[in-house]
Amino acid sequence: MNKTYYITTPIYYINDVPHIGHAYTTIAADIMSRYKRLCGYDVFFLTGTDEHGQKVEKAAEQHGVSPKELADRMVHRFTDLWQALNISNTGFIRTTEERHKKVVRHMFEKAYENGDIYLGEYEDWYCVPCESYFTDLQLKDGLCPDCLRKPEKLKEESFFFRMSKYTDRLMRLLEEKKDFVMPEIRYNEVASFVKGGLRDLSVSRTSFSWGIPVPVQKKHIIYVWFDALTNYITGVGFLEDQDKFNRYWPCDAHLIGKDILRFHAVYWPSFLMSLGVEPPKHVFAHGWWTIEGQKMSKSLGNVVDPYEIVKAYGVDEFRFFLFREVPFGSDGDFSRHAIIHRINGDLANDFGNLTSRSVTMIGKFLQGKIERPEKKGGTDEYVEESVRKLVDDYQREMEVFAYHKALHNVFEIISILNKYIDSEAPWKLSKEGDVRIKTVLYNIWNSLRIVSMLLYPFMPQKSEVIRKALGMGTSFQEVLFDNEKQFYHPDDISRIDKIAPIFPRIEG
RNA sequence: GGCGGUGUAGCUCAGAUGGUUAGAGCAUGCGGCUCAUAUCCGCAGUGUCCGGGGUUCAAUUCCCUGCACCGCCA
Secondary structure (H helix, E strand, C coil), X not given: CCCEEEEEEEEEECCCCCCHHHHHHHHHHHHHHHHHHHCCCEEEEEEEEECCCHHHHHHHHHHCCCHHHHHHHHHHHHHHHHHHCCCXXXXXXXXXXXXXXXXXXXXXXXXXXXXXXXXXXXXXXXXXXXCEEECHHHCECCECCCCCXXXXXXXXXXXXXXXXXXXXXXXXXXXXXXXCEECHHHHHHHHHHHHCCCCCEECEECCCCCCCEECXXXXXXXXXXXXXXXXXXXXXXCCCCHHHHHHHCCCCEEEEEHHHHHHHHHHHHHHHHHHCCCCCCCEEXXXXXXXXXXXXXXXCCCCCCHHHHHHHHCHHHHHXXXXXXXXXXXXXXXXXXXXXXXXXXXXXXXXXXXXHHHHHHHHHHHCCCCCCCCCCCCCHHHHHHHHHHHHHHHHHHHHCCCHHHHHHHHHHHHHHHHHHHHHHCHHHHHHHCCCHHHHHHHHHHHHHHHXXXXXXXXXXXXXXXXXXXXXXXCCHHHCCHHHHCCCCCCCCXXXXXXXXXXXXXXXX
């Protein structure tokens, strides 16, 4: 394998309780990873946890343990969830790991040698729960604009990164690569931000100690972004395994929420420029979920626990819903009603029922075998051509993270198949002893096999079940998209027959 | 305050270098089939395409302006 693909999620703050937002980004990355593997890529998929900072330090104090102990305890909340959600990450990084600290120190030293780091003084308002600094102007009636709690006034010595120096180079990067930031609306935001000129960035703090000390002056702790973002190069072996690093870097895509766009699209590339490392190819910022029409917040108590959704509706159903319901990149609303509606409409009625009726007919009319077509007629040609075209469209959309459009194409195929069955009425062909029934069921079988592959990145488990129901002995993990998207006659499949509903309707 | 976005059927949205009856899904009503998970298929709709003005033979689509909502920045 010589084609590689490297995709990341942000590293999640270890102190957070994982919610639908964390799940969303991670599933999105998993979908692309699985899709790229199908296409024959050697995929590196990195996620992890950000474990430094004042909040962890304070929480540890409260629990009477060391910050590292606390982190060790908390990290399972994420790793367990990724297992429950069927996340196929190939790497997991924690910022407390030695390999990471080494890279952060190296990056700092390099920048220092370049003259990109200097000692200055930092004065601002700091909100502890949000771990964010605000200027006077940003405060809302003297309170933190995010959480409306009272911030602390801080004035301290701090190291600064000379980001201002990189304004022009970033501008050039943006002009040369219009898809550096996706979707377009986010690109525009970043471009206008950079155009306004970049200010130097405070990259150290003396107000807490849980973090990576500045190499030249240990009382300073390297501050969040200079530490956290670095994980993306640590995770693929920077300084440790140069071959691996060269193999995967530059990263194909950093998937993030829109709230951390600036850090990824502006700070991170400028850090890399200072280090003399290529910037990533794409940064994709997605939107936010509201819950039952309301903003998700701890105080409202409406934070959605992904485990509960999975328990209530199923992993694949949840994964599917997130990307079928809303264009990837836009905001969306999660509601009980909406997910049930999707499951019943798209999965049970359209797709599940199509699968059921198809395998039953193959069992009943062809004794569970797929025969070679002998005669064409009706809309046979149309179906095959449509599938071919829609598969191409699907691939085009997947390439640009337009998951919703990709899924739209899949459901277009499903709709065509339901109509095809209706118009060709295999039960009638069977009764009349028309050999074209072989052709019709051959087309349905092939189309369905292809559809299950197209849905595999979104619903890995259910797709395998369907593949098996279609008599296939191999799993999607051993299959190549380009081979599998063809219509072919299978000669070594097991007998196909009626199966229990794969997506039962949810009543009530 | 600066920059950008959005406003189209009951709901969610698509759309047209300006040109015959403006589309899809869902929801609603009626009809059909029986292979299928009371599933599927067909038919039927309804729209001041945000308001106002302009350009044009012709604008919902272009321009200006107003209103509403949203995002980024200060």
